[in-house]
Amino acid sequence: QLQLQESGPGLVKPSETLSLTCTVSGGSISSSSYYWGWIRQPPGKGLEWIGSIYYSGSTYYNPSLKSRVTISVDTSKNQFSLKLSSVTAADTAVYYCARVVVVTATFDYWGQGTLVTVSS
């Protein structure tokens, strides 16, 4: 059974960089059938796609966040990572990592999510 697990600091100071890692187990991140993505959800609000990465390193980002986002992949560790720079309180959210099915363009497996709070 595929599992995804987010990890990283739960508290980040304003203007600093948020860094999270997603560890994939029970399957290979190097499959040609999938991208790997990050989605966030502010408390009590809806879902926002942040960006996605292919095992080759090819990325695409939400235009609204593109200037601040970097997603990378480490196939040797079966992990992918998110960096979001210059954070503000508006970036406080539960951050999810998920598998993206290429052929259907859907998120079929999700991590449990990790709450990141931006506060001094």
Added chain:
Amino acid sequence: DIVMTQSPDSLAVSLGERATINCKSSQSVLYSSNNKNYLAWYQQKPGQPPKLLIYWASTRESGVPDRFSGSGSGTDFTLTISSLQAEDVAVYYCQQYYSTPPLYTFGQGTKLEIK
């Protein structure tokens, strides 16, 4: 920007009754190359990640009960729960995919409760 608008924002339905949630996209999600609508539906229960229910507008994900069905094409879509069960209480989201450039957009969500 592509905007996904769900209606209603919240819905209360009696157990065993039909629940209907609508989703409208500001642009067509139908791809002529393969005649597929890139529209999906998710269910999110409190404290849990979203769960994929429907993709390509009407194809149920493996393991999803057949009381869940999706319909629609182009810009207008519907999620129907034919006979509401207590475990269906959740927030439901639609999601579209646009390919140029690649972009995923979710609706604002519809909260479904028991009447």
